[in-house]
Amino acid sequence: MQVCSGSREEALVLLAAFLPKAGTSYTRNRNFDLGAGQHKHVSQLSAYIKRRIITEEDVLKKVLSAHSLNEAGKFIDEIFWRTYFKGWLESRPHIWMQYCADVHHLTHELQTQSGLRDRWAAACLGETGIDCFDAWAKELAETGYLHNHARMWFASIWVYTLQLxxxxxxxxxxxxxxxxxxxxxxxxxxxxxxxxxxxxxxLARAENIQRFTNGRFAPKGLAQVAPPLNDTASTMAPKIIDPPNPYLEGRKTGLLLHSDDLNTAHLTQYSDCIASAAYRPVDEGTMLVSSPKLLEFNNAALDAATKHWKPNLLNCCDVTTPEGILSWALENKLEQIVTPYAAVGNTSQMLEKCKHLLSNHGVQLTQVMREYDIVSWPYATKGFFKFREKIPKILTSLSII
Ligand SMILES: Cc1cc2nc3c(=O)[nH]c(=O)nc-3n(C[C@H](O)[C@H](O)[C@H](O)COP(=O)(O)OP(=O)(O)OC[C@H]3O[C@@H](n4cnc5c(N)ncnc54)[C@H](O)[C@@H]3O)c2cc1C
Incomplete structure (x- = not known):
């Protein structure tokens, strides 16, 4: 994947190049994993969409200006898979919290159980002896990207063949x-x-892998069964998504940018901000560190965004912790901080901590939700196929069609 600057301009170039392939070509070819540097049947926009360097709405509008809803149906479904997952998890934050606790616990087990550690290390380093799996582990470490089909096969082999x-x-x-x-x-x-x-x-099957990698791999010894796991987190009831604090007019306000949404176009109505800051955490990884490539891309994307949105970001400085955000607020005598809404994940946990620290000093944290999320997320209550029925309604509400 040729990721360089993490800028909006770069994302728009990628999108323009992909546009002719977003219709029937995508439907036909999207499942083929042709290997590193060859992922020409898919958009490779995910790193940009994840940070909202370009938004789902930007992509949907462009695609629907080039193709009919029917022609680009498969690609549009995939964009909405992301939307669906975001909305679904938003009403079930306990699933994320349970996952974080499990990773914490398992990371300790890696230190004490040498058998588990050896199998885990071989998988991460791509030294299992399973040809496709080892190639994907290396591709991921080297490029920061894997094709969707490879992610599915990889995850299945990780659990059912390698028993991790x-x-x-x-x-x-x-x-x-x-x-x-x-x-x-x-x-x-x-x-x-x-x-x-x-x-x-x-269940990842050898013939399926061979076919959709154009014969690049012929894996041997894959698990033949994939029994379902169960856990208690799945049975807990979803919660109503709390509306964020409303914006307070006439308060001394600062703008906080973070990597969950690096696009301030929807914040221009808060142009009376007197200061701004970019949240640049050192590493959001677990007890294990994130790849240098990921940290580099995070920094590059943040740099590109602060440059692109400079007119909206007065005296922008970096902040690295919730305590740093509090100090910045106090130094600038802020009464309110406006920031894009962060969905369930590391940034939202950080903002939650921040909210409490700030409120002890009389400063309100105001998260601004995007219309796209407000309209879509309430439909993400059950399975994707129920959600999918609402896609035309969502697109109409947002005036995309
Ligand atoms: C085990 C596993 C882990 C995954 N982890 C992530 C992740 O951390 N982040 C992430 O963005 N996607 C994840 N995906 C979904 C999917 O693999 C990637 O979004 C997709 O491969 C990104 O490549 P692309 O931009 O070329 O996708 P395209 O095929 O060009 O699709 C366009 C956009 O639609 C969205 N999208 C496509 N497929 C999916 C999908 N199945 N689920 C959700 N959104 C989708 C992405 O935003 C993507 O950029 C995961 C899938 C699996 C099976």
Missing amino acids: PWQLGADFFLRHLLDGDAASNTLSWRWVVGLHSVGKTY
Whole structure:
């Protein structure tokens, strides 16, 4: 994947190049994984969409200006898979919290159980002896990207052939994928092991891998069965998504940018901000570190966004912790901080901590939700196919069609 600057301009160039392929070509070819540097049948926009360098709406509008809804139906479905996962997890934050706790616990087990550690290390380094799996582990580490089909096969082999806990695989992905996303990643891994569509699992089969990699691989010794896992998190009731604090007019306000949404176009109405800051965490990985490539891309994308949106970002400085955000607010005598809404994940946990610190000093944290999320997320209550029925309604509400 040729990711360089993480800028909006770069994303728009990628989108323009992909546009002719977003219709019937995508429907026909999207499942073929042609290998690193050859992913020409898919958009490779995920690292940009994840940070909203370009938004789902930007992509949908462009695609629907070039193709009919019917022609681009498959591609549009995939954009909405992301939307669905985000909305679904938003009303079930306990699933994310449970995943984080599991990873924490398993990371300790890696230190004490040498058998588990050896199998995990071989999988992460691509030294299992399973040709396709080893190639994907290396491709992921080197490029920060894997084709969707490869992610499905990889996750299935990780759990059912290598007998490793799914949470460690999801963590390995999150520490390497440039598009690593709390909702899409956690829920896709859960989907593979039968925890999302309860009881339905995904088994990677050698013939399927051979066919959709154009014969590049002929894996041997793959598991022949994929029994579903179960857990208690799946049975807990969803919660109503709390509306964020409303914006307070006439207060001394600062603008906080973060990597869950690096696009301030929807914040221009708050142009009376007197200061701005960019949240630049050192590493959001678990006890294990994220790949240098991911950290580099995070920084590049943040740099590109602060440059692109400079007119909206007065005296922009970096902040690295919730305590740093508090100091910045106090130094600038802020009464309110406005920031794009962060969906369930690391940034939202950080903002929650921030909210409490700030409120002790009389400063309100105001998260601004996008219309796209407000309109779409309430439909993400059951399975994707129920949600999918609402796509035309969502597109109409947003005046995209
Ligand atoms: C185990 C596993 C883990 C995954 N982890 C992530 C993750 O951390 N972050 C992430 O963005 N996607 C994740 N996905 C979904 C999917 O693999 C990627 O979004 C896709 O491969 C990105 O490549 P692309 O931009 O070329 O996709 P395209 O095929 O060009 O699709 C366009 C956009 O639609 C969205 N999209 C496509 N497929 C999916 C999908 N199945 N689920 C959700 N959104 C989708 C992405 O935003 C993508 O950029 C995961 C899938 C699996 C099976």
